[in-house]
Amino acid sequence: MSDVGREVPPAVATKGLGWSGRETPVEPPPAGPGMREDVSRRFGRAEADPRFRDLADPLREIPDDLEVDAGAAVGDPRVEEALEALDRDLVALREVKGRIREIASLLVVDRLRRGLNLEADPPTLHMCFTGNPGTGKTTVARRMGEILYALGYVRKGHLVAVSRDDLVGQYVGHTAPKTREVIRRAMGGVLFIDEAYHIYRVDNERDYGQETVEILLEVMENQRSDLVVIMAGYEEQMDRFFSDVPGLSSRIAHHIDFPDYRLEELMDIARLMVERERYRFSAEAERAFEEYLRERMRQPRFANGRSVRNAIDRARMRQAVRLYDAARRGRRLTKRDLVTIEAEDILASRVFEGGAYHGEGGRGDRAVAARA
Numbered sequence: 001m002s003d004v005g006r007e008v009p010p011a012v013a014t015k016g017l018g019w020s021g022r023e024t025p026v027e028p029p030p031a032g033p034g035m036r037e038d039v040s041r042r043f044g045r046a047e048a049d050p051r052f053r054d055l056a057d058p059l060r061e062i063p064d065d066l067e068v069d070a071g072a073a074v075g076d077p078r079v080e081e082a083l084e085a086l087d088r089d090l091v092a093l094r095e096v097k098g099r100i101r102e103i104a105s106l107l108v109v110d111r112l113r114r115g116l117n118l119e120a121d122p123p124t125l126h127m128c129f130t131g132n133p134g135t136g137k138t139t140v141a142r143r144m145g146e147i148l149y150a151l152g153y154v155r156k157g158h159l160v161a162v163s164r165d166d167l168v169g170q171y172v173g174h175t176a177p178k179t180r181e182v183i184r185r186a187m188g189g190v191l192f193i194d195e196a197y198h199i200y201r202v203d204n205e206r207d208y209g210q211e212t213v214e215i216l217l218e219v220m221e222n223q224r225s226d227l228v229v230i231m232a233g234y235e236e237q238m239d240r241f242f243s244d245v246p247g248l249s250s251r252i253a254h255h256i257d258f259p260d261y262r263l264e265e266l267m268d269i270a271r272l273m274v275e276r277e278r279y280r281f282s283a284e285a286e287r288a289f290e291e292y293l294r295e296r297m298r299q300p301r302f303a304n305g306r307s308v309r310n311a312i313d314r315a316r317m318r319q320a321v322r323l324y325d326a327a328r329r330g331r332r333l334t335k336r337d338l339v340t341i342e343a344e345d346i347l348a349s350r351v352f353e354g355g356a357y358h359g360e361g362g363r364g365d366r367a368v369a370a371r372a
């Protein structure tokens, strides 16, 4: 995935990543009619209270001890729900979650200030998420969209995830319309650009990616009230991208780093995933899975949460084969059988075979890998 669009001659069709460009609309929060208006009245776009709208200098003209309705802003259930869901559904990531709470605080206070016509530049919300594959960047970006929606900073809160091939064309004249179409789809939500640094290579003058960068810079500046751009990728390459593209870094207010998970954290992720899919590890399976991860972490292309996801998918497959065979031999199956992942479902992995491990998509695992 890291070599998307790299070293491909312009005339050769580069294949987009299977998942890129996928749009994930956020479910509108359950609420009665008129909620949209309600949100926009109270939140981000909220205008100043009519009493203060015409003041030339609200900073001086409004008495300092005027009380504001902080309780309503802080106690807004949708904002708290979105933040709690982030806490609950994602394990670890303490710093990341802290940063997101900070951003939410800033926006709530900004909203209160705007009610008093205390104008300031609207906060810049474009972000940069750095970290290795599978550390939760895409997942958090999606949550960020929901939170910004709950806060009324974007109209829809959906996530449009793209990479270079979705933005940059192959021929003269193709790039600008392609980029603009992606931006149009993302308006009102979050535009998530994976491995953003592949968009533009300084060493290649004929690269159309430069057009994309110019459009993005323009949109990030002028349409930031209704579009949040999140660029994601490896830290070093992202740093280089920022030094290659003047004006980009200054448009991004929040840099959030996603560290690799420790073994215990990966185990927590595994338990969460297993439970969410209504399975259980037997006690032996849990030990086997930990052993599995210990091995897997040392092998090439280990991808944090994604590798956990893949391993669980394959364990489910092996469990199913085991149960199917047992049923064919006439064994009765119970609910316990259906929900339990046993140690053997994990120990059969090639990771335990020793020697070099060649990724997660090999023999027999193709269907699983395609979904990863």
Ligand SMILES: Nc1ncnc2c1ncn2[C@@H]1O[C@H](COP(=O)(O)OP(=O)(O)O)[C@@H](O)[C@H]1O
Pocket: 089, 090, 091, 092, 093, 131, 132, 133, 134, 135, 136, 137, 138, 139, 140, 269, 272, 304, 305, 306, 309
């Ligand atoms: N902290 C976490 N808690 C639970 N699941 C996680 C966590 N981090 C990553 N995952 C899972 O790992 C997989 C890969 O995460 P993703 O957000 O796609 O990573 P990235 O975008 O950084 O490559 C997803 O299935 C995601 O749900």
Ligand SMILES: [Mg+2]
Pocket: 134, 137, 138, 194
């Ligand atoms: Mg991702």
